[in-house]
Amino acid sequence: MPDNFDTSALGVPVEVGAISKELKKLWETTGGTQTRASLINFAVYFRGLAGSADNTKFISEFTRQHACRALLICHEPDATQDKVSAFINAHCHLTRAGAKQICCEQVSLLFEGKTVGRIANTVFANLDSDLPLYLWWQGEFPDPIDETLWARVDRLIYDSQSWANPKEQFRRLRTSLEGAQANLVLCDLNWARTLHVRQALAQMFDHSENIGILSGLKKVTIAHAPEYRSTALLFTSWLAAQLKLSAPKADGSGFTFNHVDGHAVAVELRAEPGRSISVCELCDGTNTVRVYRDQQGDFFRVEVRLAGEQTYSHLLPAGSNSTSDLLLWEIGGGSRHKIYHKALLIIDSLL
Numbered sequence: 001m002p003d004n005f006d007t008s009a010l011g012v013p014v015e016v017g018a019i020s021k022e023l024k025k026l027w028e029t030t031g032g033t034q035t036r037a038s039l040i041n042f043a044v045y046f047r048g049l050a051g052s053a054d055n056t057k058f059i060s061e062f063t064r065q066h067a068c069r070a071l072l073i074c075h076e077p078d079a080t081q082d083k084v085s086a087f088i089n090a091h092c093h094l095t096r097a098g099a100k101q102i103c104c105e106q107v108s109l110l111f112e113g114k115t116v117g118r119i120a121n122t123v124f125a126n127l128d129s130d131l132p133l134y135l136w137w138q139g140e141f142p143d144p145i146d147e148t149l150w151a152r153v154d155r156l157i158y159d160s161q162s163w164a165n166p167k168e169q170f171r172r173l174r175t176s177l178e179g180a181q182a183n184l185v186l187c188d189l190n191w192a193r194t195l196h197v198r199q200a201l202a203q204m205f206d207h208s209e210n211i212g213i214l215s216g217l218k219k220v221t222i223a224h225a226p227e228y229r230s231t232a233l234l235f236t237s238w239l240a241a242q243l244k245l246s247a248p249k250a251d252g253s254g255f256t257f258n259h260v261d262g263h264a265v266a267v268e269l270r271a272e273p274g275r276s277i278s279v280c281e282l283c284d285g286t287n288t289v290r291v292y293r294d295q296q297g298d299f300f301r302v303e304v305r306l307a308g309e310q311t312y313s314h315l316l317p318a319g320s321n322s323t324s325d326l327l328l329w330e331i332g333g334g335s336r337h338k339i340y341h342k343a344l345l346i347i348d349s350l351l
Helices: 016-028 051-062 116-125 147-151 166-180 195-206 208-215 226-243 323-333 338-347
Strands: 012-014 034-036 040-047 068-076 083-094 101-112 133-137 155-158 185-188 219-224 246-251 254-258 264-271 277-283 288-293 299-306 310-317
Touching (some): 016 083, 040 051, 051 068, 051 083, 051 101, 068 116, 101 116, 147 166, 155 323, 166 338, 195 277, 195 288, 195 299, 195 310, 208 277, 208 299, 226 277, 226 338
Parallel strands (some): 034 101, 040 133
Antiparallel strands (some): 219 277, 254 264, 288 299, 299 310
């Protein structure tokens, strides 16, 4: 660790083997004015000391809504010495009554040099009882991944949008999970970004008069921000999985699929400034369903145009795409993401 690195935000330095004892002493000094709360273990893995301050700030805000024991796992593989350091901290927030503070623990672990093999055991030794473990993996997965990490993880959270090579990253993750025979829940924040546009589109086909568009579907147009192509590919994979489209072939910037009825379905991906996904349009040649982001607020506007000049308009929530809001939704939602697994079977052929 550099001599000039400020560790004050991480809390009090303690010996790795004495973390539990030091946490107990921390609560003994509160005089009963603070109550410890924890419903889950929430671990955050990141590489590089620079992420320590931002992640500690995030944990402080996160614990306002989710009581947990937070574990920050900072890995600095290029350090000149092999060393593991630990720090303890507490984030306290007043109850609505204002009489007592509710506090959550933060344990920060700094792994320097060739200490990657110690991460899993050190983290597992400092979990809060048998509470579920949610692990937020920031950045890319290494090759190989330490498969012992998956032994205690209940939900693995990551963001495939940040990956430079999503195809390789998905392969590493899949290989690692298969090797460990892990049964954890995959929570991709990139998948969560498509939630509201998926819901807005799906709701349009709750109406029987619109169902025919799907059986005769010929073209899909998706507009996405240039840096969110992987988000658009996940959305495309969801659509293909739900409609049982098959045999995708690259076609310019998009793809051509085979419909279950035998005809071709063209999917055009169009990169343009705007939100992660700003437009999705389905057309059977005559009828159209168009979902697009309202520029004045967090809404999707939906237009349904049917033969005979029938036109319907709807306004639906678009939600927030901030990392913190997506993460809070993942942790609070509890979904098993079965549909996401179906989409993963298709996206590999699109990357």
